[in-house]
Amino acid sequence: MSLEFRHIAHAYGDVAALKAVSFSANAGEITCLLGSSGCGKSTLLNLAAGLLEVQEGSVSVGGEVMAEPGRNPPPEARPVGLVFQDGALFPHMTIAKNIAFGLPRSSASEAVIEDWLERVGLSGLGGRYPHELSGGQQQRAALARAMAPGPKVLLMDEPFASVDIVLRRRLRRDCRRLLREAGTTTVMVTHDPEEALDVGDRIAVMEGGRIVQFGTPEDLHERPATASVGAIFGGAQILVAAREGEQLRTPLGIWPLASVSGDIPQGPDLDLLIHAEALECAPDAGGLAVLDVHPLGVASRVLVKSENGEEISIQTTSPVEEGQRYRVTPRAGSVRAFKRD
Structure with a gap:
């Protein structure tokens, strides 16, 4: 019953x-x-x-x-x-x-x-x-x-x-x-x-x-x-973002709107869902500081500090050094966007 x-x-x-x-x-x-x-x-x-x-x-x-x-x-x-x-x-x-x-x-x-x-x-x-x-x-x-x-x-x-x-x-x-x-x-x-x-x-x-x-x-x-x-179910992280024309202003930097897959909700304020393995790092003196690098076998888990003080995880096979700075960007189409409540 x-x-x-x-x-x-x-x-x-x-x-x-x-x-x-x-x-x-x-x-x-x-x-x-x-x-x-x-x-x-x-x-x-x-x-x-x-x-x-x-x-x-x-x-x-x-x-x-x-x-x-x-x-x-x-x-x-x-x-x-x-x-x-x-x-x-x-x-x-x-x-x-x-x-x-x-x-x-x-x-x-x-x-x-x-x-x-x-x-x-x-x-x-x-x-x-x-x-x-x-x-x-x-x-x-x-x-x-x-x-x-x-x-x-x-x-x-x-x-x-x-x-x-x-x-x-x-x-x-x-x-x-x-x-x-x-x-x-x-x-x-x-x-x-x-x-x-x-x-x-x-x-x-x-x-x-x-x-x-x-x-x-x-x-x-x-x-x-x-x-x-x-x-909860995808093991992803949530980033608060603002839509500015064809760009997204995120705590990890400016991302192109093409980073988002599927429909993009109306309005300037968005929540972005991003997986650690979909983020890529490139050396950049003006980028984000790496707080920790933890080898996991083939890949490493990298912890960076965002512009607003958040700690964000990245999983990458690229060599990353603790204490250095990197530009963090998502792979095209790897981000999902939701309207902020």
């Missing part, structure tokens, strides 16, 4: 956390809420879970309103499962009893519990307590506990943040496979773009309490709506 947020606004005192947010997590899909701390993504999840009361707007499951102002059923009365960053397993219960906790007594047979343990890669570990498992194993157990009752919607808040990067990648892969096989509608909060791309069928990018773009990983990577979205 789908999970839909309609015109959600929420504030903590005088601080607005969400501003008229609307989107739908499709049935059977994994939707990621991506953004930095304080952008409102966890607030959305907590409103759906019943950990916060809806102040404005509504939350629906399968087309039926589940929560709205004046109607906020508690978490246990909602058809949702929850997985937190730390798993939140009951420490005094075995893993088997943790999984059985949300199941009707008639359904909590040893065979059912063992089946879930096997699904999440914990076969034979049901008799252990949470402290006897690794962090990754605890998260697998938390996932099994949340999914065993068959919730219509699964809500996950930074579920892999507490494990190391190598294990995190495997957990993401296994979790996506399990959720897709079960056909569970899932909404997952993350601040990690790689994680969102790796797990999500669709991604909602949040900034300042709003969704700035909502689409598939391909949409966000290939067709970013803003420079900030392009920087």
Whole structure:
């Protein structure tokens, strides 16, 4: 079943956390809420879970309103499962009893519990307590506990943040496979773009309490709506620029308008999206100072200080010396331009 947020606004005192947010997590899909701390993504999840009361707007499951102002059923009365960053397993219960906790007594047979343990890669570990498992194993157990009752919607808040990067990648892969096989509608909060791309069928990018773009990983990577979205998924840098006739005045110097690919927005103020490997250096006594040169094998990462004090990265195979000055220009057609907000 789908999970839909309609015109959600929420504030903590005088601080607005969400501003008229609307989107739908499709049935059977994994939707990621991506953004930095304080952008409102966890607030959305907590409103759906019943950990916060809806102040404005509504939350629906399968087309039926589940929560709205004046109607906020508690978490246990909602058809949702929850997985937190730390798993939140009951420490005094075995893993088997943790999984059985949300199941009707008639359904909590040893065979059912063992089946879930096997699904999440914990076969034979049901008799252990949470402290006897690794962090990754605890998260697998938390996932099994949340999914065993068959919730219509699964809500996950930074579920892999507490494990190391190598294990995190495997957990993401296994979790996506399990959720897709079960056909569970899932909404997952993350601040990690790689994680969102790796797990999500669709991604909602949040900034300042709003969704700035909502689409598939391909949409966000290939067709970013803003420079900030392009920087998140393309690994590019943002430069503020002013259009002056057929030229662009940038912190790295004057660039020709031909540097830009695609349409150029109207107006003098632009945000330019540029990749480090698309920038070229040439010796110039009046150019920018090189702060650092870091060899990366075939290429080197060069850090220069721009005219306005920004530090910009360049990746180049050309010889560059620290402490010297260079003119920095982009390859033709390598820049994408966006209208500044």
